[in-house]
Amino acid sequence: MPTKRDYYDILGVSKSATPDEIKRAYRKQAMEHHPDKHGGDDANFKELGEAYETLKDPQKRAGYDQYGQAGAQGNPFGGGGAGQAGGFDFNGAGFDFSDILNQFMGGSGGQAHRGPAQGRDLEVSITIEFIDAVFGTESDITLSLDDACEHCKGNGAEPGSRLKTCATCKGHGQVTRVQQTILGAMQQTGVCPTCSGRGQVPEKPCTVCHGAGVMRRSKTIGIKIPAGVDDGATMRLSGKGAAPKGGGAKGDLYVQIRVRPDRRFVRSGRDIHSEAKIAMADAALGTEIEVETVDGNVTLKIPAGTQSGKVLRLTGRGVPVLGRTNRGDHLVKVNVDIPTKLSAKQRQLLEEFAAESGSKKSFFKR
Ligand SMILES: [Zn+2]
Ligand SMILES: [Zn+2]
Known part of the structure; x- marks a missing residue:
């Protein structure tokens, strides 16, 4: 890479020029060198633009002042040279370049603090x-x-x-x-x-x-x-x-x-999950139940033969996609409630049911 002229020289300003002086100098020079103008020069004009782009930006200017053109490009040490300068291994010396960079940039995350201050976030x-x-x-x-x-x-x-x-x-x-x-x-x-x-x-x-x-x-x-x-x-x-x-x-x-977590609902992306308990007979025969959703109670159809643990979907009852109107779904996990206490009548019916469906009769023998 050929050595380029100093940006300050190109613009014809001193190193301590104010942003206004730099702007004025650029305008004046740009008029003179504009390629459309008689005696204008494309290469000079480009060079001028490059110099101005760097010096008008306080952060780039600080980098340029410190490290030359490479500094203005945000990588003060070139592609492969990080940590190395003049054969000296800075990493090995426990030396942190970002410290220097932070210092000269004002000490807060590499943000330039020239010109009027910016309020705190x-x-x-x-x-x-x-x-x-x-x-x-x-x-x-x-x-x-x-x-x-x-x-x-x-x-x-x-x-x-x-x-x-x-x-x-x-x-x-x-x-x-x-x-x-x-x-x-x-x-x-x-x-x-x-x-x-x-x-x-x-x-x-x-x-x-x-x-x-x-x-x-x-x-x-x-x-x-x-x-x-x-x-x-x-x-x-x-x-x-x-x-x-x-x-x-x-x-x-x-x-x-x-x-705040809700004891009824769990969210997963745009879907909402909840659980519902249904009676054993309802699971077998099918029914309709009321399910709490974020829209209030909604009727959920339980198909005949629903197995415990089955997840049923209420389409469009979930969370809206941020910034849009379409919504995710509400998913209901159905748990079949197996009775732990049976009345005499229930027991009799279940035994008949078992006999009818071919369960091992010996299981029910007293
Ligand atoms: Zn002052
Ligand atoms: Zn005041």
Whole structure:
């Protein structure tokens, strides 16, 4: 692979250029190099696009700053070189690359934390009834979370006052530190602690939230739980999480659904299972019984000659397929009840029945 020109050089910006400067530089260069234009050049234009794609994305840019083009592609060490650099076996040294990556990306799961902060994701769990999981329900969750301050609308500045450039980061929203590591001096870039990554601070802090832009408050959120949801499912409510300090996008709210077990029904995917007991004679002769389903009582036909343990199907009485209207089935396992106590009359009839059906008579002899 031929060595490519530096992305910053291609765009003609400095290494500390702000996202705005990068965007402006790209637009200007793209006009000049556009292949449709006289004097334009396809190769240059492509190169320019590649540089911009990388530098406009804070995460890719961080990777590029640290590791060059390979870093921007999400694999800082090339295909086969992971764990090896200059003949040094990092794995053997108990050295974890992801630590470094996490550090320079802000320390949370490889997410870039440049630019305005993003609010925290929150997680709650709610328990609903079996029947509500089948047909869907609405539920209110009350939680205590960081929400945007109402007085300053979340920007931290007293209404009427302005925002000024952060002196700590000079408006970049990030600060770079150099740290000595096993790899040598490494630049670490993190969110500016003064402005939380915004690049601006209020001239006069909001009198209610003291400039934080957020207030802890109790909030009730109504959620619509879809029909067919199963135990353990998680719903993501986008933008219903915590608000970040100093304004910016709210995090998400993850709601884990727990379904309370029902003593009558057991769910298996979209089918519901239950059991029913029938009398011995009914099993032999056939009958109709009432069976409890999630739709209420339903008549189930027991065919003559039903064996104990037989599973009978009530089509369409199961759980709806999530997001659709068709439903699974309700399966009833039929248990034949063998009487343990017989009246004299019953005994006589059964003995006659046995004699008629050719059972060993000796069995009944007293
Ligand atoms: Zn700052
Ligand atoms: Zn405020």
